[in-house]
Amino acid sequence: MRIKTDNSPLIYGIGLPRTGTTSLARALNSMGIKTNHSCMLQGDTISNSRNFIQFESLVDNAFFGSYKDLAQESEKSQFILTTRCPSSWKRSIERFPSAVDFLPDIRSYEKEVTNFFKSRKAAHRLLVINIFEDDKSLQKVAEFVGITNIEGPFPHIKKENEENKK
DSSP states (O other): OOOOOTTOOOEEEOOOTTSSHHHHHHHHHHTTOOEEEEOGGGTOOGGGOSSGGGOSEEEETTGGGTHHHHHHHOTTOEEEEEOOOHHHHHHHHTTSHHHHTTSOOHHHHHHHHHHHHHHTTOGGGEEEEOTTTOTTHHHHHHHHTTOOOOOSOOOOHHHHHHHHHO
């Protein structure tokens, strides 16, 4: 388990909608990191949340518009960018037609975020991960946030929900 101190940096989940942000929030919570998750596709964003100061991690798929400000506010915070195969992401996001028009292209966004952190010599504060395809994603997230001895697969909320329906 991670030891939280008053000056511990926040962990931000900055993936676009439909890239596993709900699963990321569940994984962080399972590691003992108090996480608040918001989903813009459901009309919920961190800015609409109350008392989020109590959390160690904030995962909001609307952070694509503010991650730069967040990174500059705290030079110690960590950022996890969940990503996904572009064709799979496109099929998934098209179920939300109102979102398609204002979301950035997934590959362009990933490149923009990566370049932003590299240009500020802060690449060590960013983890880019595809939880759908990387069998070691849970271990990589745990290592990134300073937790050891994590075993098992990444919790995939959609897969779990589908299995529970059977």
